[in-house]
Amino acid sequence: MAFLILAAIAVASAVMVVSVKNVVHSAFSLVVTLFSVGCLFILLRAEFLAATQILIYVGSIMILIIFALMLIDIKEANRQRRFHHQSKFVIGIGIILVIEIILFIIPRSEFIESPEKLIARTAEAGGNIQIIGQSLFTDFIFAFEFASIIILVAIVAAIFLGKQPTSIIKKSSVIKDSS
Amino acid sequence: MVPLSWYLSLSAVLFIIGIVGVLVRRNVIVVFMSVELIMNSVNINLIAFSHYLSSITGQIFTIFVITVAAAEAALGLALIVVVYQNKGSINVDEMNVMRW
Secondary structure (H helix, E strand, O other), X not given: OHHHHHHHHHHHHHHHHHHOOOHHHHHHHHHXXXXXXXXXXXXXXXXXXXXHHHHHHHHHHHHHHHHHHHHOOHHHHHHOOOEOOXXXXXXXXXXXXXXXXXHHHOOOOOOOOOOHHHHHHHHHHOOHHHHHHHHHHHOXXXXXXXXXXXXXXXXXXXXXXXXXXXXXXXXXXXXXXXX | OOOHHHHHHHHHHHHHHHHHHHHHEOEHHHHHHHHHHHHHHHXXXXXXXXXXXXXXXXXXXXXXXXHHHHHHHHHHHHHHHHHHHHXXXXXXXXXXXXXX
């Protein structure tokens, strides 16, 4: 039952993200979607990832998006057309796919017994965070270090892009003039 | 207990909504938010399989997906702001400088 409520909230606000005219409103409905997906993670007994989802997505990525919205002219963007010309075709295909999922996949699903093995292992290790930490720092240590390098590269690139926008403008105008 | 395929269906529906948003909207920031929706649906898939197959690997992989999403957010929004400063608009169909 909790799953159905959370899934309905997530899908409804995801539709709002795509369809609402005001960009700020769609940003806030994205917050609702991400939050209810985080609650679904708690239902799946992934407590650490639920906390991570809410901290990183709702906390930092949405703040970044709202800051970017502050840096641009939202009123001008809201006044313009929302959709492309071919949007009816795409929306039709999307609705057909969703109906297919509802008609053919959901009624044929079987109720699986609650998986006890991972729950027992988690309780033995002392919780979800402990078991994630253990495997993250033993089996997946290379991927962990690689992820930190990816973040470092992204931060350096973002700082470079945000640092001197005027020089980039000059360069692009020079290219436009020469062509 | 909710069956596994319900979670997979929810994630597929969110994925389709994200794809439709990427293809349909003209505002770059809404396209960007739709990409975040797509990544979230992938996370639901990974964690549902991790729960029903009794393996922790799906949750570990989700951490890396969230990491890549954070890096992509920082970089993509910096690019959007630079494009806005250069062109004065954030419509997808006006970003055609690199088209030959």
